[in-house]
Amino acid sequence: MSATIARPGSLHRQRQWTLWGSYTALSFFVVVFLVPPFYMLMTSLKSSAEISAEAGNPWYPHSPTLANYMTLLGSDSFMRYFFNSVWVTAVVVVVSMVISILSAFALSRMGFKGAQVLSTGVFLTYLIPPSLLFIPLFQIVGWLGLINSTWVLVLLFPTLAVPFATWIMIGYFSSIPKELDEAALIDGASYMQILVQIFIPVALPGIIAATIFAFTISWGAFLYPLAYLYSADQVTLTVGIVRDLIRGDVFAWGMIMAACVIGAAPPIIIYTFLMDYYVAGLTAGSTKG
Amino acid sequence: MADGNSIGYGETALVSTPRPRVGSMRRFARRRSLFAILLCSPLIALVVGLQFYPAGYAFYLSMLNRKMTGFVLFDNFTFLMGQDSFQLVVFQSCLFAVSAVVFKALLGFILAHLMHNIRGQNQRIWRGLLLIPWVIPLALSTLTWWWLFDPAYSALNWTLKWFGLPSIPFLGTVWNARISVIVVNVWFGAPFFMIMYLAALKSVPEQLYEAAAIDGAGAVQRLFFITLPMMRNIILITVLYSLIVTFADFDIVRILTNGGPQDGTHLFATYAFQVGIQSGNIPRGAAVSLFMFPILAALAFFVLRDVIKRNKEITA
Numbered sequence: 089m090s091a092t093i094a095r096p097g098s099l100h101r102q103r104q105w106t107l108w109g110s111y112t113a114l115s116f117f118v119v120v121f122l123v124p125p126f127y128m129l130m131t132s133l134k135s136s137a138e139i140s141a142e143a144g145n146p147w148y149p150h151s152p153t154l155a156n157y158m159t160l161l162g163s164d165s166f167m168r169y170f171f172n173s174v175w176v177t178a179v180v181v182v183v184s185m186v187i188s189i190l191s192a193f194a195l196s197r198m199g200f201k202g203a204q205v206l207s208t209g210v211f212l213t214y215l216i217p218p219s220l221l222f223i224p225l226f227q228i229v230g231w232l233g234l235i236n237s238t239w240v241l242v243l244l245f246p247t248l249a250v251p252f253a254t255w256i257m258i259g260y261f262s263s264i265p266k267e268l269d270e271a272a273l274i275d276g277a278s279y280m281q282i283l284v285q286i287f288i289p290v291a292l293p294g295i296i297a298a299t300i301f302a303f304t305i306s307w308g309a310f311l312y313p314l315a316y317l318y319s320a321d322q323v324t325l326t327v328g329i330v331r332d333l334i335r336g337d338v339f340a341w342g343m344i345m346a347a348c349v350i351g352a353a354p355p356i357i358i359y360t361f362l363m364d365y366y367v368a369g370l371t372a373g374s375t376k377g
Numbered sequence: 378m379a380d381g382n383s384i385g386y387g388e389t390a391l392v393s394t395p396r397p398r399v400g401s402m403r404r405f406a407r408r409r410s411l412f413a414i415l416l417c418s419p420l421i422a423l424v425v426g427l428q429f430y431p432a433g434y435a436f437y438l439s440m441l442n443r444k445m446t447g448f449v450l451f452d453n454f455t456f457l458m459g460q461d462s463f464q465l466v467v468f469q470s471c472l473f474a475v476s477a478v479v480f481k482a483l484l485g486f487i488l489a490h491l492m493h494n495i496r497g498q499n500q501r502i503w504r505g506l507l508l509i510p511w512v513i514p515l516a517l518s519t520l521t522w523w524w525l526f527d528p529a530y531s532a533l534n535w536t537l538k539w540f541g542l543p544s545i546p547f548l549g550t551v552w553n554a555r556i557s558v559i560v561v562n563v564w565f566g567a568p569f570f571m572i573m574y575l576a577a578l579k580s581v582p583e584q585l586y587e588a589a590a591i592d593g594a595g596a597v598q599r600l601f602f603i604t605l606p607m608m609r610n611i612i613l614i615t616v617l618y619s620l621i622v623t624f625a626d627f628d629i630v631r632i633l634t635n636g637g638p639q640d641g642t643h644l645f646a647t648y649a650f651q652v653g654i655q656s657g658n659i660p661r662g663a664a665v666s667l668f669m670f671p672i673l674a675a676l677a678f679f680v681l682r683d684v685i686k687r688n689k690e691i692t693a
Contacts, residue, residue, distance in 0.1 A: 107494060113491050114491050114495070118503065121506075121564065122509060127532055128518075131521075131524065139530070142529065187419045187420055190416040190417070190419070191419070193416065195413075198410070198412070198413035200410040203413070206421070209424060211684045212677060213424050213428045215621055215673070215680060217669075217673070219646030219666065221428065222649075222654075222666075223438065223649060223654070224432070224438055224663060225431050226659065227434070227438065228427075228430075228434070244427065246423060251424070279409075304512075310514075310631075311627045311628070314631075314650075315650065325514075326517060329516075330520060344520060348517040348518075348520055352512075352514060355512045356509065359508065359512045360505065363508065364501070367504075367576070370573070371573060
């Protein structure tokens with residue numbers, strides 16, 4: 089932070105104060121913001137008996153146990169939700185990335201008639217929220233015979249992931265100097281060679297960012313699976329956990345929170361390692377100007 | 378992102394490679410265009426087939442009768458507008474979106490400034506901690522909030538009692554529930570604003586502040602005459618984008634209150650779900666969703682104006 093005009097000593101002291109003030113305020117915010125995840129973790133370690141006793145301080149488990157996790161890992165239906173989420177997400181990420189890399193390359197480098205309209209259209213679709221279209225899509229996936237089939241998610245999630253992924257990739261691709269592919273083109277390289285051998289390696293940070301985005305969308309999506317899937321063997325993790333709760337007569341909160349921890353773990357792990365790429369991809373493009 | 382040298386690739390390539398025969402050049406350009414469109418065809422299919430077509434189809438659907446056997450034109454819309462419960466939905470959607478976005482933007486702005494004071498590796502760690510709410514799938518964290526708000530054994534109420542305060546029925550009354558869903562949305566969305574604003578803050582040249590300091594500008598003046606003008610674009614885009622997303626929000630209300638108590642917290646999305654999917658009145662559900670359309674379109678227009686500029690630079 090910059091400081092006002094003053095003698096060198098006071099400048100230093102003021103910086104020090106700003107720093108400590110910021111740390112204090114941030115600590116407060118971090119504590120407040122982390123209350124729900126903390127409580128999620130703590131509840132997941134409580135036994136059902138402890139929760140239903142409703143006695144004592146609820147913020148920590150009085151006799152911590154991993155029983156909830158053990159039950160979940162042994163439960164066929166929960167493992168089915170988890171597995172569904174995993175394979176749907178894997179397919180959606182691959183499909184979305186292939187579509188967006190190919191089109192971002194064409195849009196940013198092969199200047200053709202309609203490229204501008206198309207990239208604007210892509211951004212427009214990024215602004216269409218799923219809650220605007222889920223009812224007409226209900227009819228459409230009905231015609232396709234995909235109601236209550238997990239494949240419906242493989243069809244629909246790319247519509248949420250591709251526009252923004254393409255957008256990120258266009259940004260990264262167009263920051264690559266034109267001279268690079270011009271030279272390759274003169275040397276007789278084909279466009280596919282240029283894409284695979286120059287663009288993909290150079291734009292790898294952007295590809296990572298877009299991949300994380302596609303993963304996040306697909307892993308956490310709630311509306312589409314809730315609207316189109318109803319049998320327990322077809323739903324994904326989010327809907328599986330929420331539905332089990334809403335349908336069950338007994339609110340097994342310890343188990344539900346353990347399921348939430350398991351569901352929240354993959355994104356948290358991924359962001360721990362790759363956050364910088366994601367933040368760079370997210371903020372690129374919008375920060376200039 | 379878009380650097381200064383984004384001139385159209387096609388033109389430069391044609392000009393800079395000296396080739397004598399015009400016919401083959403033209404053929405090359407046409408072949409390249411065809412190939413480019415081929416590369417884009419999955420994208421086009423996706424966008425047209427699963428976004429634009431359903432959007433158009435929604436208008437058609439909304440004008441059918443319940444059994445979808447005949448046209449009723451705008452009956453669904455006029456019926457909804459005359460209904461008290463739907464007027465509540467309109468009111469709550471606007472209240473929810475506007476207040477949540479205002480608080481997210483303010484909180485994000487404060488957090489970004491605090492974060493900006495910390496440099497280096499420490500900033501990464503603090504930023505990571507604050508991002509956690511935004512990283513957890515919203516449906517799952519909303520479940521946790523529900524459990525925190527639980528009337529029987531609420532951890533929040535236990536804490537209030539511990540401090541000697543009366544307990545609060547967080548989801549029990551209409552206004553409490555309205556505030557609760559807004560709180561959860563702010564909790565989830567503020568980190569996103571923080572990241573965007575932090576990136577914007579980093580892009581403000583330090584010399585501006587130094588020059589201002591030499592001229593004797595105070596903290597308030599620096600905020601209003603340097604920081605805010607420099608961040609203007611990103612603030613606008615982020616707020617507009619977030620308004621769209623928040624306005625169309627579904628997960629939080631669906632899980633936390635399911636529209637209750639007394640239909641006081643329904644948003645367009647959750648109401649459309651209840652009418653269209655749960656009660657099976659597809660045309661009327663489509664009509665509920667479409668009420669969002671003019672507002673979303675207006676917001677999208679302002680976002681797009683900015684984006685089209687960028688596209689011109691890149692694809693020119």
